[in-house]
Amino acid sequence: MITDSEFVPLMNDKEVLNATMNLKREFLTSEMDFIELGDDDFVALVFLAPTVGIALANGTISLYEQLILNNKARKLSRGSYFLKRDPLLKGLRFLIENFDSWEDKFYSLVKVVMHSSLKRNSLVYKTLKSEDSLSGDLRIDMLNAPYVFIKFLSFIFLEEEDDLMNDRIISKVEHKKILEIGKKLDIAEIPLFKIFWDTFEVRSEN
Numbered sequence: 001m002i003t004d005s006e007f008v009p010l011m012n013d014k015e016v017l018n019a020t021m022n023l024k025r026e027f028l029t030s031e032m033d034f035i036e037l038g039d040d041d042f043v044a045l046v047f048l049a050p051t052v053g054i055a056l057a058n059g060t061i062s063l064y065e066q067l068i069l070n071n072k073a074r075k076l077s078r079g080s081y082f083l084k085r086d087p088l089l090k091g092l093r094f095l096i097e098n099f100d101s102w103e104d105k106f107y108s109l110v111k112v113v114m115h116s117s118l119k120r121n122s123l124v125y126k127t128l129k130s131e132d133s134l135s136g137d138l139r140i141d142m143l144n145a146p147y148v149f150i151k152f153l154s155f156i157f158l159e160e161e162d163d164l165m166n167d168r169i170i171s172k173v174e175h176k177k178i179l180e181i182g183k184k185l186d187i188a189e190i191p192l193f194k195i196f197w198d199t200f201e202v203r204s205e206n
Helices: 004-010 014-028 039-056 063-076 087-097 099-118 122-128 138-144 147-157 161-165 172-184 191-198
Strands: 168-170 200-202
Touching (some): 004 099, 014 099, 039 063, 039 087, 039 147, 039 172, 063 087, 087 099, 099 122, 138 161, 138 191, 147 172, 147 191, 168 172, 172 191, 172 200
Parallel strands (some): 168 200
16 A cells, blocks of 8 residues: 655656645635645545545445545554644545545546656556556456556555455445546556456445
8 A cells, every 4th residue: 555655756756746736725725724734645635535435435434434544544644643633634524525526636636646657667557558468367467567556556446455465345336436536547448457346346235
């Protein structure tokens, strides 16, 4: 699962930095005061958006889903998580309450960050998009895939990184939401993502 220290090299890209600062300025002028929200915490908040989207797919966020969000926030907070007034958790509460207004804007920035990193090596990116990159064994393909792509995949769509190798059962609306987010991140057509999405077992509605 991606950590705060792994975001540092990603933010060195000029396109990523500009997109981040533009969105942060827009976010800071919203109805709530986020003056204490640093650049690192803002990026962390943006990357929590897909998890919020999947959690809200069923209409409300359960206590268990809130714990997952809190755990991910802790991994990204650079220590501020344990402050009495953690700005990241404050921002997360606001995001959950106003998700419709910010969902697509946050996904757009996640897309910029993800693809900026992947495209730095054109050969690796071309291979990732090729059907020939698959061996037919998901576990082997996960091990052979670009490190950063697997990091993004696990953080965005799963509770824990080792869940990539385990069976997962989710609801029909959550399954649909994962594909929707994949399309918005422009990774839905990547062969490895398609196989990853197909490995989810959809829970019976009965």
